[in-house]
Amino acid sequence: DGGITQSPKYLFRKEGQNVTLSCEQNLNHDAMYWYRQDPGQGLRLIYYSQIVNDFQKGDIAEGYSVSREKKESFPLTVTSAQKNPTAFYLCASSIESSPATQYFGPGTRLLVL
Amino acid sequence: AQKVTQAQTEISVVEKEDVTLDCVYETRDTTYYLFWYKQPPSGELVFLIRRNSFDEQNEISGRYSWNFQKSTSSFNFTITASQVVDSAVYFCALSGSIKAAGNKLTFGGGTRVLVKP
DSSP states (O other): OOOEEEEOSEEEEOTTOOEEEEEEEOSOOSEEEEEEEOTTSOEEEEEEEEETTEEEEOTTOTTEEEOOSBTTBOOEEEOTTOSOOOEEEEEEEEOSSSSOOOEEOOOEEEEEO | OOEEEOOOSEEEEETTOOEEEOOEEEOOOSSOEEEEEEEOTTOOOEEEEEEETTOOOOEEETTEEEEEEGGGTEEEEEESSOOGGGOEEEEEEEEOOTTTTTTOEEEOOOEEEEEEO
């Protein structure tokens, strides 16, 4: 079945540690996105990539990094510079054309120990 | 800058009642797209509908219907004869032209719908 997978479902981070969230899609979509959702709030865009080996900062990129070495993969690293990382992280993908509906993965919940 | 406002943070209804979710948006783009997503307790966002700014026809899909009014910058969503399975958080979102930086979605804060049996 085609879709977007995110792993792990839950992730725990210790102080000063970098952690990486995985996002994989087999929909042959060109564009991929990372969003952050805080409790009771909407989604905010962290990074997005419209093509392999290229990505752009979203609205809240500080403390995060990404890579896009393969079309199907867009991992997000939460660095130690992100002082408030506890949130629900959602990955999405879309066909790179206009208009392009974004389809979402199941999400990863990141908690700080 | 784009903005989406969902003024209702939570709505509670009894099963079989109708419920309407409000969405008001702001954009300077002449071409834009509006979306509704459903987020059940599992967390994954489920796409419900996409609407173009130049198509103001209302749409019905089963128990769901959408009322797009460009004159008031609103894109409201109605669930008819609600069911317990409709309990979720619903998000309205806005996207400008693809030329305006990569198909970015601006989300509203969401409306939590609780349908009681």
